[in-house]
Amino acid sequence: MKAVQFSEHGDRDVIEYGDYPDPEPGRGEVLLDVKAGALNHLDIWTRRGLPGIDLEIPHVPGSDAAGVVLETGEGVTRFSEGDHAAVSAGVACGECEFCRDGDPTLCPHFSIIGEHQEGVHSELTTVPADNLVPVPDHVDWEVAGSASLVxxxxxxxxxxxxxxxxxxxxxxxxxxxxxxxxxxxxxxxxxxxxxxxxxxxxxxxxxxxxxxxxxxxxxxxxxxxxxxxxxxxxxxxxxxxxxxxxxxxxxxxxxxxxxxxxxxxxxxxxxxxxxxxxxxxxxxxxxxSTMATPGEVDDVLDLVWDGTFEPRIREVLPMSEAARAHEIIEDREGFGKVVVKPDSEL
Ligand SMILES: [Zn+2]
Structure with missing residues (x-):
């Protein structure tokens, strides 16, 4: 499959769109056929390199995406093949006092998909089922793939x-x-x-x-x-x-x-x-404030799916033009979200 990726930190010219090993869903994970994703400021920081965060290289960026469930790993019950789903990028341990108390955003091990670990700007991606939110079929991929993080x-x-x-x-x-x-x-x-x-x-x-x-x-x-x-x-x-x-x-x-x-x-x-x-x-x-709990994510995304809130789309680009997407964010051109789609989806 193809993925946006970079092998060193630096300016926009480190970003490539090329071959990357096909992912396979492990226990508790879902394999997603990505239809659309979106950029966040986080993607700029991650590309430039953040102190204290050591990434596996090459790194696939991206914290926001939505797509169709292709396959579910062992133990996944919330999703099945063909479901539409969007990524919610906050990852917590699920076991510490804060997680058990219902606020995973306070987890000492809290991390963000795309920032601290492999992201989702690729044709296929695997995501823990806990990091997916169901998307009603009537919702556009550009909306589904750009709303979650912001x-x-x-x-x-x-x-x-x-x-x-x-x-x-x-x-x-x-x-x-x-x-x-x-x-x-x-x-x-x-x-x-x-x-x-x-x-x-x-x-x-x-x-x-x-x-x-x-x-x-x-x-x-x-x-x-x-x-x-x-x-x-x-x-x-x-x-x-x-x-x-x-x-x-x-x-x-x-x-x-x-x-x-x-x-x-x-x-x-x-x-x-x-x-x-x-x-x-x-x-x-x-x-x-950082990210949100699963309950908060459900509350706000329900209001996106029903049209109460609307992610404004500045531009839709193929993933092969991810560097241009970064430029739009860095130069503060336009209003709202920059969407990227796998080139095969355009
Ligand atoms: Zn925890």
Missing amino acids: FQTAWRMLQTRADVEAGESVLVLGASGGVGHAAVQIANHAGCEVYATASTDEKLSYAEELGADHVINYEADDFAREIGEHTGRRGVDVVVDHVGAATYPDSLKSLAKGGRLVTCGATTGPNPDAGLNRIFWNQLQIIG
Whole structure:
């Protein structure tokens, strides 16, 4: 079979699409005929190389994909041949106190398919049955293959970790990215007043279409000042920040007293000035969030499958053009998700 792969870390030119051994499902695993997958920022970090993560080389990247079940390994009861399924990439041990307590995202052995272990951007892939979610037959492959990681991330950030309530105000930074565009939809659905930032007016109009009540062009305007003006100096209840060092100081400034900043990433760097004076004086909460529990994944993907939430597709590319897919993400072109399909599916 063919797979996207790289044999060394580096720039986009390390990415190849070529022959790779056919996988066989082991105990508890499912063999999937991949119809579509999608890129995440994680794929960029993994390609460049993350400190502390030693990958088997060549590495097949990809955390999001969906396809048809071809074969099930011993002990698999949730799926059978012909079922449609999507990957949910978080892997936990299932045995530690956190797993047994129902929150595998806190597992000390937590890892992500595609980041810490072989990914799913290939014609065929094997995935533990626990990492698959059933997909109704009417759902498009592009939707099924692109929703899981960003919608589960944004769902847990807002619903579980920030615990938003109807009527609260939520600022979503970087609304054109995968997590950002999911967060806008989820906050809107929760009955929140949604503020969104993006770098161009075109991206801002997409954010409005998806449910943002107020939009701020962060290239043209200081978003913390704009939030101050819009809210009569009060600030917002919640900021969704995956940008990191570049936005953190202004995210703190944008919060109302008692507000919550929820973060799932730090694209621009992990070490901003902590701003402790603002945190204690304004009684702020800084909340981390990673991926989601299987129950949270089911809840949010049901709302994707029924059309309540929609992954916006920026572009669909053959897997042989995976390097171009990385370029779109790195250059922040467009809005939403970049989908890749096996060349044989196009
Ligand atoms: Zn565990």
